[in-house]
Amino acid sequence: MTEEQPRQTEAENATLTREPEACSSEVEELQKAYDDLNDRFLRLAADFDNYQRRMARELETRTTFAIESFAVELLDVLDNFERATAADDASLREGLEQIKKLFTAILQRHEITPIECCNRPFDPRAHEAVAYVPADATEGTVIDEVIRGYCMKDKVIRCSKVVVSRGKEE
Structure with missing residues (x-):
């Protein structure tokens, strides 16, 4: 060998002299590893999509229940307005003041x-x-x-x- 020719290492020599059966088994192993990783990736992507849909449903449910709860509190105010409009003029002012207090308390509970x-x-x-x-x-x-x-x-x-x-x- 001359100095100008590159020297081949033993590993390179072993790679060059491998038999075709050994190469095909390595390719099969690599293909199997690839398929396993791809399958894991697809499952993870599906799990993430399911998670996003579940979180969107939960957010919608929470929002609906929050609005429902607030509406129920406001219905108490409406009931009191109906009672106040049915009352005589003397107690009307007092009834309106009580409704205002109730409504203000509801707003304060919701930090408004x-x-x-x-x-x-x-x-x-x-x-x-x-x-x-x-x-x-x-x-x-x-x-x-x-x-x-x-x-x-x-x-x-x-x-x-x-x-x-x-x-x-x-």
């Missing part, structure tokens, strides 16, 4: 709170200006609440519709 806005700076994330009028208050201050806004936990679910001061006109 009103947005305080009067005499505070206008905040476009929580307020929607319906008017911009001259007033004694400094410019940009909310001077009246037309429709109350609400937050659920820390998220605004309805903006307050407010009147904002333009400041004093001279």
Whole structure:
């Protein structure tokens, strides 16, 4: 052998001199391993699809039950409104006050709170200006609440519709 010819290792020599039967058995083993892995992959993909469908059904069920529970609580308020409208004028005001308290308690249980806005700076994330009028208050201050806004936990679910001061006109 000359220095310029590459030397073959024993492993390379063994590979080159293998018999065809040995190569075909290796191919069969590799094919079997491939088929096993492919089967595992397909089963895992099917399991994941089933999981996604199951989670979607569970989410829908939870949402439905949450809405149902909230609706049942609101039906108590409706019942009280019906009783109040059937009452005489003297007890009507008192009945309406009780309904308001009940309704407020239901909202608080669900962590729904009103947005305080009067005499505070206008905040476009929580307020929607319906008017911009001259007033004694400094410019940009909310001077009246037309429709109350609400937050659920820390998220605004309805903006307050407010009147904002333009400041004093001279």
